Amino acid sequence: MPNQGNCDGEGGKALRVLETGNHLVALAVRAAGVEVVPAYPITPQTQVIEKVAELIAGGHMDAEYIPVESEHSACAALIAASLTGARAFSATSAHGLAYMHEMVHFAAGIRAPVVMANINRALGPGWNIWCDHQDSISQRDTGWLQIYVASHQEVIDSVIQGFKITENWSVMLPLMVNLDAFVLSHTYTDAEVPEIEEVREFLPPYKPRWKLDPRFPVTHGSVVYPDDFSETRQSMQIGQNNARRVIKEVCRDYAEVFGRWHGDMVEEYLIDDAEIAIVAMGTLASESRVVVDVLRQEGLRVGLFRIRFFRPFPIEEIRSLGERVKSILVIDRNYSYGMEGAVFTELKGALYGFSNVPVRNLIVGLGGRDVSYELIADMTRKAISGELGEITWGDSRITPSHRVTLECLEEFKKLLG
Amino acid sequence: MVTLKSLPEEELFLAGSTACHGCPSSLALRIAFKALGSNMVLIVVASCTSVLQGSYPLSAINVPLLNIAFAAGGAGASGAVAGFKALKKRGEIEEEPTVVMWGGDGGTYDIGIQSLSGAAERETNFIYFCYNNEMYSNTGTQRSGATPLGAWTTTTPAGKHQHRKDIAQIMIAHRIPYVATVSLAYPLDFYQKMQKAKSIVGTKYIELLAPCPPGWKFPSSKTIEVSRLAVQSGMWLLYEHENGETRFTAATKKIIEGKVKKRPVKEYLEMQGRFRPVLEKPEGKEAEDLLEKEVTESIRRLKGWVPEYI
Numbered sequence: 081m082p083n084q085g086n087c088d089g090e091g092g093k094a095l096r097v098l099e100t101g102n103h104l105v106a107l108a109v110r111a112a113g114v115e116v117v118p119a120y121p122i123t124p125q126t127q128v129i130e131k132v133a134e135l136i137a138g139g140h141m142d143a144e145y146i147p148v149e150s151e152h153s154a155c156a157a158l159i160a161a162s163l164t165g166a167r168a169f170s171a172t173s174a175h176g177l178a179y180m181h182e183m184v185h186f187a188a189g190i191r192a193p194v195v196m197a198n199i200n201r202a203l204g205p206g207w208n209i210w211c212d213h214q215d216s217i218s219q220r221d222t223g224w225l226q227i228y229v230a231s232h233q234e235v236i237d238s239v240i241q242g243f244k245i246t247e248n249w250s251v252m253l254p255l256m257v258n259l260d261a262f263v264l265s266h267t268y269t270d271a272e273v274p275e276i277e278e279v280r281e282f283l284p285p286y287k288p289r290w291k292l293d294p295r296f297p298v299t300h301g302s303v304v305y306p307d308d309f310s311e312t313r314q315s316m317q318i319g320q321n322n323a324r325r326v327i328k329e330v331c332r333d334y335a336e337v338f339g340r341w342h343g344d345m346v347e348e349y350l351i352d353d354a355e356i357a358i359v360a361m362g363t364l365a366s367e368s369r370v371v372v373d374v375l376r377q378e379g380l381r382v383g384l385f386r387i388r389f390f391r392p393f394p395i396e397e398i399r400s401l402g403e404r405v406k407s408i409l410v411i412d413r414n415y416s417y418g419m420e421g422a423v424f425t426e427l428k429g430a431l432y433g434f435s436n437v438p439v440r441n442l443i444v445g446l447g448g449r450d451v452s453y454e455l456i457a458d459m460t461r462k463a464i465s466g467e468l469g470e471i472t473w474g475d476s477r478i479t480p481s482h483r484v485t486l487e488c489l490e491e492f493k494k495l496l497g
Numbered sequence: 498m499v500t501l502k503s504l505p506e507e508e509l510f511l512a513g514s515t516a517c518h519g520c521p522s523s524l525a526l527r528i529a530f531k532a533l534g535s536n537m538v539l540i541v542v543a544s545c546t547s548v549l550q551g552s553y554p555l556s557a558i559n560v561p562l563l564n565i566a567f568a569a570g571g572a573g574a575s576g577a578v579a580g581f582k583a584l585k586k587r588g589e590i591e592e593e594p595t596v597v598m599w600g601g602d603g604g605t606y607d608i609g610i611q612s613l614s615g616a617a618e619r620e621t622n623f624i625y626f627c628y629n630n631e632m633y634s635n636t637g638t639q640r641s642g643a644t645p646l647g648a649w650t651t652t653t654p655a656g657k658h659q660h661r662k663d664i665a666q667i668m669i670a671h672r673i674p675y676v677a678t679v680s681l682a683y684p685l686d687f688y689q690k691m692q693k694a695k696s697i698v699g700t701k702y703i704e705l706l707a708p709c710p711p712g713w714k715f716p717s718s719k720t721i722e723v724s725r726l727a728v729q730s731g732m733w734l735l736y737e738h739e740n741g742e743t744r745f746t747a748a749t750k751k752i753i754e755g756k757v758k759k760r761p762v763k764e765y766l767e768m769q770g771r772f773r774p775v776l777e778k779p780e781g782k783e784a785e786d787l788l789e790k791e792v793t794e795s796i797r798r799l800k801g802w803v804p805e806y807i
Contacts, residue, residue, distance in 0.1 A: 115583035118576060142586065144579035148572055149615030156569035156612070157576030160540065163563055164580025165589065182566050190563075285587065292561040292577065294536045294594050299556035301564035308553055 094272045094338075101235050101264035104271055105171060105197045105257075106131030108239035110141040111279045112195075115166040118146035118157035122176040123209045124261040125199045129171060151176040155183030155196075162192040163300060165291040167243065169194065173261065174201035174215040181219065187254045188223025188316060190301050193246040193286070194254045195239060200228075200362065200413075201261040202447040210448020211261035213362065217390075217414040217422045223316045225255040225323055226391040228361035232269040234342040235259050237334065240279055244330045249289050250322040262448065263363040274338055282337050320392040327389060345394040347386040350376070354383030356464055357401055358456070359427060360411040361387045364445060368411065370453040371460060382460060387423065395430045402435030409463045411456070413445045420471050441471045449475055499685050505531045514557040516549035519717030521707035521724070522601075522628045523549055524681050526558070529597070529626065532691035535560060537595040538581075540574050542609060543567040544601040545635045545709075546628070561594075568608045571616030574598040574623040595695055596623040601707075602643035603633045606664050617671040617700040624694045624701045625668075630709040631661065638712040645732070646791070647766070647775040647784035650712075656775035656784065660791055666798065668702040669738050675701040677737040681708075682725035686747040690737055697739075706733040714770025723768055729757075730765040731792035736799060743802035753796065762788045 099107065105128045109117065117136075119129040135141035144161075148154045154170050161168040172180065177198055187194060198216050202208040216226060225246065227238050238257045246255040259265060290298060304312060324345065331344035347365075350372055351357060358368045365386035375382040385401055385408075387394060401408070412421025419425060424441035431437065440463050445451040455475060462468040509530035516523040522545055530537075539562045541547055547564050551557045565573040574596050581593040600609060605627040613625055632650050633639040640650040640657055643664070647656045668676050675697045679687040687705070694701035708723040710716065715723055727733035728748045735749040744750075751757040763785050766772040775784050800806040 115587070116576065116579045118572070118579070144582055146575050146579050147619065148575065149611060149618070150572075152566075152568055153572030153575070153612050153615055156565060156572035157579070160563060160565065160573040160576030161580035161583075162576075164538075164577055164584060166580040166583040168576070168580070183569065186566055186569075292538045292563055292580075294538065294561055297535075297559050297561045299550055299558055299562040299564070302550055302553050302556060302562075303548055304553040 094274050096270055096272055098268055098270045100127060100266055100268055101232050101259055102127035102199070102266065103131045104232055104235045104273070105239060105259070106135060107273045108236040109169050110135055111274055111276050112169075112240050112243050112283060113167060113276065113280060113285060114143055114169040116144045116146065116161035116168040117170060118148050118154045118161065118168070119170050120148050120151045120154045120172070120176060122151070122173050124201060124265045125171045125173040125176070125197070127265070128197060128199070151180040152183055155180040155187060158194050158196070159183065159187050159190060159192045162194045163190070163292050165286065165288045165293075167286040169196065171197040171199070173199040174203050177215045177219060178203060184219050184222045184224065189312070191252040191319075192254055193252050195242040195246060195257060196254065197239065197257045197259065199261050199265045200258050208447040209261065211263055211413070212446045212448065213258070213414040214446075216256060216258045217416075219256070220391065220422065223253055223320070224391060225251075225253055225320070225389065226258060227255065227389055228258045228387065229264070230342070230363055230366045230386060232264060232271045233340065235264060236271055236273055237338070237340055237342060240274070240283060241330050241334055244283050245323060245326050247286055248322075248326045251319050251326050252289065253316060253319045253323065258362065260363045272340075278337075282334070323392050343386065343388045345389045345392075346397045347388055349384035349386070351383035351385055351401065351404060353381055354404070355381040355406045356460065357383050357385045357405045357408050358411065358460060359385045359387060359408055359423065361390060361423065362413065364411050364413055364451060367451060367453050368456055371456045374453065374457050375460060380461070380464060390423070393426055393430065398427055398430040399434045402431045402437050405437060407463060408437055408439045409442060409460055409468070410439060411442045411444060415443055415446070424471070440468045442474045443471065444474045451475060499689055501685065504688065505534075507531070507535070509535060509559045511557045511559050513551050513555060514549050515551055516545070517711060517717065519710040519720040520545070520549060521630065521681055521705065521709065521720055522546050524720070525628055525687075525705050525707065526599070528684055528687050529691050530560065532688045533595055533597065533695055536592060537597055538563070538577055540565055540570060540577060540596065540598045542570040542573070542598070542600040542604040543635070544604055546599055546601070548635060567604055569612055570598045570600045570604055570609045571612035571614070571621070571625065574625070575616050575619065575621045578621050578623055598623060598625045600627060601635070602627060602629040602631060603641045605629070606642035606662050610664070614671065617668065617673050617702070620673075620699050622698055622700070624703060627664070627702070627704040628707040629704055630707040630712060632709070632712050634709045634712040646787055647772055649771045649774045654774075663795065663798075665702065665704055669802070671700070673700040673702060675699070675737070675739055677703050678733065678735050679703060679705045680724050680728050680733060680735055680747070681705070682721050682728060683735060683747040686735060693737070712771070715768055719768070726760065726765045726768060729760040730762045731759050731796065732762055732765050732788070734795060734799060738802060741802070742804055743799055745799070745803070762792060
């Protein structure tokens, strides 16, 4: 809860608070005027829904909380609530997101403009509650828009921007706000939460284009034969394409009203004169910003290109990057087994036919392994000097306690001789 | 007194349905719509009813309808109920529409039981309607948790070896305010139970035995006759459960009170092709006896909820 009251010094209405990333999600949900929140608890998301439940119970938020019995149900209730014309939100993580996968597709297919926070966490087995992006990357092809945030303040602003983007009639696709487990979800930082009235002006109550209305009965999600199905899917791609423009407009307007800018599709840092660009998402991008500063002090021309929206994918922005830098290092906190890091694949796909700039892939931070700026700096130096292989699992450790997993890995490599 | 002639004339189930001939779900929708009126919303989980609406861009259902995933019935209804509550608070609507979830036995007994149970435990204000055709008819007649002992399905080619679940009793165990069973052969009993369900706040569970002509292998003109014999033989018991008490209704009441003689289960089984494989075998008699025993047990269990028999 706010611990300092109004103190932005500018006479504005924002509240400065010292809160966890998870609680900030809840405060943003309240500020956004969300009316229905179905949710099921999972570490590390629990504080989001606990806070929402507490705000509602305490009379600080006027919304329906549905304590569903599974994530599959959470997403089903989210969809149905949205289709009545109410503004609906949910939050989940990892196994929860995987468990609702069917409904994740459903939400996009039935064009429910909902926002869901996903606290990025590894998928087991082995059980691991810590951060990586495998959960949301695995939902890549569902039709949702995906934001990856890099700071506490961006958590709040992305939830509010998210509703404005998804509810735009030219988009009407659900939106996932992804924040890194523990790095953002459980750490406290001060942040600014806009007042409800101020947000209401920016984001008026949801006006649905279609809904469940007895005065105008419509059948939603009926049987669609092959003669029509492809067009329904094309319309989802049109929504994604339209979102590129809507995202830019919303982020620009948001900056005008609230004075904060986190980038739109992407965020660039010292790219203009850079020879090598580090491409990253989420808090690894924040870590990489430090790397840029450190390496620039060494005289290396390094820049940061943070992918903020993974869906729609920033194709044009990446093609422009390909024209401006001499090499690219992509950091993936996920892995597409049998291939490579997902961002690496996608980035190369966007560049194909437009740029021959060499691209390297660094796989780090899976299952919450700490990624230091020193490690990224070291790998970036190697990338510059041409020592880095195409794909590098960059953070394997050799300490006595980790030797068991490492030795098993070596044994497994030898199995085929 | 409700009579067939006094039922509302307005049809919310329009022409152009793609249902099979003699489809029990389409007959049931017609009666349910008449009882509930047009200020309602229908949620339909994957089932024959997803298919019989007609196909995009046309629909034979003249109430707002949300088709939702197989396992998501109770949750979909929960979301809709919460959404309408929010709209009413916002002043967008004056009266919250009746939310009705419509699913088959697969979507209720098997894949949907978690979602249904959750919605009931949360005391969600909606009607859950299960049309139980005792098999996965939509996917081509596979076994479900509602398939009775002895019945042939494509996944029980030698007849099912296990008894069916008694899910209405599971719903009673949720302490919801209203549970009722209905039959197409007793439309006024059906109509009145739907109207009562509409008038009660909380979770209401209504279950219809839905004889499926292609799945059960009987002529499509016999849906009502098979429905009637199911009740007369005790294989489908008609009752309602309210405020912790059960009340037998229609023909079941007369059988329990001894005013009408219960017909043998054998007659009911012989009307349907699905029991023929087991009845033709030596163990056919055993299956018949086990089903008679099941009927006796079900009646005894239900009587435990009826004040005059306790």
